[in-house]
Amino acid sequence: MQPLVPPDRTIILFTGNYGSGKTEVSVNVATALARADEKVTIADLDLVNPYFRSREARRPMEALGIRVLAPEGDYHNADLPILMPEVKGAVNQPDGLTILDVGGDNVGATVLSSLQQAIKRQPHDMVFVLNQNRPFTETIDGAMRLMDEIEAASRIPITAIVGNTHLMEETDLEMVKQGAEFALEAGEKRGVPVRFVSAPVTELHKVGLMENPHLDVKGLIEPDGFGVPVLPLKRIMLPPWLGGPVPGSMATHARDRFSQLSNR
Numbered sequence: 232m233q234p235l236v237p238p239d240r241t242i243i244l245f246t247g248n249y250g251s252g253k254t255e256v257s258v259n260v261a262t263a264l265a266r267a268d269e270k271v272t273i274a275d276l277d278l279v280n281p282y283f284r285s286r287e288a289r290r291p292m293e294a295l296g297i298r299v300l301a302p303e304g305d306y307h308n309a310d311l312p313i314l315m316p317e318v319k320g321a322v323n324q325p326d327g328l329t330i331l332d333v334g335g336d337n338v339g340a341t342v343l344s345s346l347q348q349a350i351k352r353q354p355h356d357m358v359f360v361l362n363q364n365r366p367f368t369e370t371i372d373g374a375m376r377l378m379d380e381i382e383a384a385s386r387i388p389i390t391a392i393v394g395n396t397h398l399m400e401e402t403d404l405e406m407v408k409q410g411a412e413f414a415l416e417a418g419e420k421r422g423v424p425v426r427f428v429s430a431p432v433t434e435l436h437k438v439g440l441m442e443n444p445h446l447d448v449k450g451l452i453e454p455d456g457f458g459v460p461v462l463p464l465k466r467i468m469l470p471p472w473l474g475g476p477v478p479g480s481m482a483t484h485a486r487d488r489f490s491q492l493s494n495r
Contacts, residue, residue, distance in 0.1 A: 233451040233460050235260055235267075235427070241325040241353045244343065245393070246381050247360035248368055249335035252395040253277075256360055256429060257332040258288050259448070259464050265295040267449040270327025274318045275301035276342050277334040285332040288467055298326075322349045333385075336377065343385035350387060358426065359389045363396040363413045364406075374417050392418045394428035394459070404434050411457050427451050429464040 236243055243260070245253045254277065261273045275286040285292075286301030293299055300317050321329045333339055343350070359378055361368060368374045378389050396402075396410020407430045418425045436444035440454045441463060451460035 233427075233453060235263055235450055235462070236328065236356065239354050240328065240356055242322060242329045242331065242350055242355035244331040244333055244350070244355065244357045244387070245360055246333045246340050246357065246385070246389070247335065247362070247395075248365055248377055250365045251335070251360040251362040251368070252397060252429070253335070253360045254285050254332055255464065255467065256393060256395055256462070257330055258285050258292065258467055259429070259462060261285075261292060261297050261330050262295055263448045263450060263462070264328060265292070265297050266447045271296075271330065272298040272300060272321050272325070272327065273330040273332060274315075274321060275299070276318070276331050277339060278342060319346065319349070322346050322353070325353060337380035337384035340381045340385040343387055347386045356391050356426070357385075357387045357389045358391045358393050360393050360395050361410075361414050361417060363410050364398050371413075371417055371420055375420065378421065389421065389423060391423050392421070392425045393462075394425060396428070397431075402431055402434065404430060404438060407434070407461075408457055411459055415458055425459050427460040427462050428457060429462045430457075432463040432465050435461070435463055 245257045247253045257273060261271050264271045273285055273292065275284050277284045284301070286299065289299045289301065298321075300315055300321060302315070318331075322331075331343075333343060359374075359381070361374060363369055367377055382388055392414050394407075394410045394414030396406055396413065398406065407428060411425075411428045414425045414428060432441055432444040432448070435441040435452075435454070440452070448463045448465065451462055453460050
């Protein structure tokens with residue numbers, strides 16, 4: 232398997248628009264790295280979306296040895312612009328790899344402006360998570376405009392793209408392949424590489440690209456027909472309208488989903 236991130240990076244930022252799947256990608260990358268014996272810190276900087284935040288998967292990630300930086304106690308569910316001192320410390324002096332799970336659009340990326348000087352001093356990737364099936368990024372020009380807005384809000388240039396084209400439970404490999412082509416076209420126009428695209432482990436298993444969909448993912452695979460490496464994605468976070476819990480109890484749901492996926 233290929234490594235998930237370039238070996239010289241100490242900070243990875245995942246940005247994108249609402250519904251792009253930044254948090255699902257962030258959590259999957261963090262857990263895969265931890266299972267590959269990498270030292271990982273993940274900081275939940277999503278201050279705008281109450282449904283999909285990496286803090287909801289705190290317990291299962293911590294069980295893998297991942298350091299999770301997010302408000303606790305009474306502030307766990309708060310939609311407040313809380314930037315913890317520990318986050319600044321993890322950016323200024325990364326211990327292993329620090330992953331920043333950033334909120335959607337330029338609004339969510341604004342929090343990075345206060346960290347941008349420290350981030351730029353470290354070897355980092357500012358990754359734009361691209362879902363072709365979302366409003367404003369269904370065209371190349373739309374994706375370019377959103378990247379411009381995120382760069383302006385954060386004051387950090389985007390350095391890479393991750394293709395995460397999906398329609399939740401309706402995602403299939405044909406959609407993933409079309410999304411990969413779209414991501415490569417966007418990367419070429421932007422002048423940045425596509426690090427990988429994601430694909431559901433269940434769909435990869437159906438066509439024989441994964442022997443066992445329940446094995447722990449530790450890196451990228453390189454199947455034919457995608458044009459870029461692929462991250463086998465295990466769906467963890469579900470919103471209330473797809474059977475997940477209401478905000479405030481997602482941590483229990485994420486813990487249970489990790490248990491189901493790991494113990495089959």
